[in-house]
C-alpha cells in the first residue's frame with residue numbers, strides 16, 4: 001500500500017535508506033487532484049527509477065490573493081489510491097505549517113529571472129513563479145531525487161525550473177513529459193474540474209486554436225503574426241484571451257518566424273476559470 005508521509009524528517013530518512021541501498025529516486029511534484037497527465041509522469045518515473053515519490057502539496061505561496069488557493073480541489077485519499085495504482089512507493093503530503101514552519105510571509109525565496117517572469121503567465125500571475133521555484137527547490141532539498149518529472153503543459157514553469165536547476169547547480173535531472181489530452185483535444189488540468197459541460201466545449205477551442213496554427217505552419221506559412229491572428233478567431237466568443245504567443249523554446253523570446261521547435265502558448269479564461277495550453281511545432 002502506498003504510504004502517505006507528511007513529516008520532512010520521515011521522508012528524508014526513508015529516502016536516505018533507499019539511497020544507501022543504491023536505489024535511484026524518481027520524483028513527481030504535484031498539487032494533487034491527480035489526473036491522467038500526472039499518471040503519465042508517475043509511469044515515466046516508474047519506468048526509469050527504482051523508487052517513485054509523489055508530493056501532494058497545494059503551495060500557498062504560488063497563489064495570488066485573488067486566485068483559487070482556497071477552492072483548489074483537495075482529495076488526498078483518492079489521490080493516494082491513484083498513486084498506488086501507478087506503482088508509486090511514497091506520497092509526501094506535508095501541511096503548509098510543516099513546509100513553512102516559520103510562517104510563509106518571511107521565508108527566503110528563490111527569485112526567477114525577471115525576463116522570464118515578465119512573459120506569458122508571469123505578466124498576470126505576479127510572484128507566481130517565485131513561489132513555484134521556491135517550493136520546488138524546497139521539495140528537491142527534502143526528497144533529494146535523482147530525476148524529477150514535470151508536464152510540458154506548464155511550459156513556462158518547466159523552463160524556469162530547468163534554468164533554476166542549472167543556475168543553482170541542483171543535483172537533479174529534470175524530465176519534461178508530453179501534454180496528455182482528452183480525446184476531444186482538451187489538455188488535462190486539475191482546474192478542468194471547475195468547468196461545466198458547456199464551458200468544457202468552449203474550453204476546447206484553446207486546443208483548436210493551437211491545431212489550426214500547427215496546420216497552417218505545416219502548410220508552409222511561417223509568419224507568426226498572421227497565423228496567430230487568424231487562429232485566434234477560432235476561440236469561443238465567451239473566452240477571454242490573455243495571450244497567444246509564439247516563442248523560441250530555448251530563450252523564451254518572442255519569435256516572428258515560426259520554425260520547428262517554436263513554442264505556441266495560449267492562456268484564456270472561460271468564465272472565471274483560467275486555462276493554459278501549448279504546442280511545440
Ligand code: PAF
Nearest residue numbers: 029030031059132135154
Ligand atoms: O505544477 C504544479 O502542480 C505545481 O506548480 C508544482 C510544480 C507542484 C509546484 O507547486
